[in-house]
Amino acid sequence: MANSFDPVRFFRPLGPADDKYSHGVVGFVTGSANYPGAGILGVQSAIRAGAGLVRYWGNSETAKLVVSARPEVVLGNGRVDCWVLGSGVRPDDSELADRILQLGSAQTPLVIDAGALEIVDFSVLTARTVLTPHASEMVKLLARFGEKYQRSDIDTDPATFALLAANLTGQTVLLKGHQTFVASDSQVQKVGPNSPHLATAGSGDVLAGLLGAMIARNASALATDAGLLFDIAIAAVKLHSAAATAAAAIKTVAALDVAEQIGVLLARSN
Template sequence: MAKIRAAEQEFAEDNPGVNLMLRAADQVAKLAEQMVPEGTILVAVGPGKNGGDGLFAARKLVRDGRRQVMVWPVTGTAHPQGVVAARQVGIRFLDDLDVGRLLPDVSLVIDAITGIGGRAGLPQNAQWFAEMCDVLKMPVLAVDVPSGLAPEDHHRTEHVLEATRTITFGAPKLCHLAQPAASVCGDVQVADLGLQLPRSNLRQMQRVDVARWWPWPTPYADKYSRGVLGVDTGSTRYPGAAVLSVTGAVYSGAGMVRFVGSDRLADLVLRKLPSVTVNTGRVEAWLVGCGWSDEGSEKRFGPILESGAPAVVDADALRHLPKKLPDGWLLTPHAGELAGLLGITRAEVEDDPIGKAYEAAQRWQTTVLLKGATQYIANPFQERVTLAIAGPSWTAQAGSGDVLAGICGTLLAAGLAAPKAAALAASVQAMAAAQKPGPFPPDVVVQAIPEVLVQLAEFSHKPILAGELTPRSIAAQ
């Protein structure tokens, strides 16, 4: 959060007559007014600037007379100027006993206990409050971050004040974007206070990015210009991996898929997807590794490596990586597989997914897509990690990774660079899953991708051609 603090200091020096706290409080009050047109609002405040935001918001909310506003200084102290401002308009200050007695009649809680300087966990006298809010299903508006989360951490501690909505300033923080912390932030709104923030090494994919980057076919396209993907996936033990990976490629728009697995696997694939070819020939990219098990995996990997073509490397093929890879390759491990690549434990990857994904990308000088509840794309050439659009938790099913690898393969074959292919593939799969909420299996979810792409084309207001375009992404600070 040092960058945000520095930006605040720079703003104050350049704009001596502007009070950032009042600007933030105005934004908090406006959102609270939307959430609760009338009723009783309890503002829980801590001793820092975040509490000051809450106190000045309370002052603004009470002025129109439509709401009763009360303030609870959680630690017994609060921002001095904010306390004066609140008392001047007659706002009632509560103690712990008052809060416990009055909370069931409250319409909205504004959580201004801790902000971007906060650490994980809640003060002890706020832990019971968080539990009561949860039991009462109380609407909660968090200021900057839900109290109990650390802004630069994706972890969720035991004691967190779960938010219905969160308003943050300047840019989202990691806790708003990455699971499991993101699950307690509710709907996150980013308010612009006029700060000039430096570029971040984190980027969150947005719907507009998918629309702009997708390799839309031109009127002159044919199956070869759209990209031919070679696929060597599946085994006797995991035949479904062959079908699922090819399904991902076909439903995301591959111009042609050449399947080079065994005759038995090819027969399974063709029964499901008769447009797939089983002959060898020209390919623009390869997909390998899904469901290989131990059936000659090293031998299968050799020709792909020698081809020099871009490749998506998944699952069992990851065990055969040489020290140097051809240009344009994409590795798609989950946390356990990434731990194996780096010679560490799965817990170490889960504790620092961004750092470990980037470490692997640097070691092999290639793009790494770390799969999971939050999907991270590490690009060693731009020193950047991108977070894919998040999907519903139902997608945590066997086979989702195989489908994702197929989507990645389609985009590599279409000529996209590996970082874009990975970010688009993970995002569009999540968007398809969001259109089919519930326990739909991966081979059903993938059938929603064409619908998502039609919506994205309409969203762009014109036919979009493939090409390099500058994204409008929200950077995490």
């Protein structure tokens, strides 16, 4: 994994002065009745990526499942360094949409995934943010700015559309796929090919949780260096893919295995 975007660079080792608030508090508005697993997968990933504290602010039924999978999780709103919004959330879910709109107009850094890409009001979004669409979500995202394209257009020239979305939103865009394109301002970087073992349901939810943990852990540096978000996004994609490769060496890969292997890789690197 070692190169200029070496993921380990973003995982400062813990020391005696650390407490649960000092190395990243990640909040989630994710999961729903139809997609409870998306809530669980993101949370699992953030915990394995070393978050000091994880808050979950989804609906109460899904919250019970999340806490049953991870009793470390604290429920509700509170002090957070990065919010992960939208994995497993339908845009017509009014309870969660209200929370997403509220957080989307505040200053805490964000990962905006899946349904939240259709909810957030981009005209008031100023927090440092990574958007994580796949190609079909990119079509819907661009349509919100009056830009009409089809999935085939995105697949043909992903770099151009990642850049377009970054310019329209003023944010860092991570366009997911076999190769992932990270764009910010006028720069775009291809990452991958990623591990094909990521082609399994929920692996995007794991990436969102990983990104949330990495952004939260580096929140202080990010406050003075916005450009760091681009590097963190690239590093997260590389770590996510490396974790899938590591998982595949053990057994067939499910998304939760990718989250577990993030923890194994990070433990080995320290």
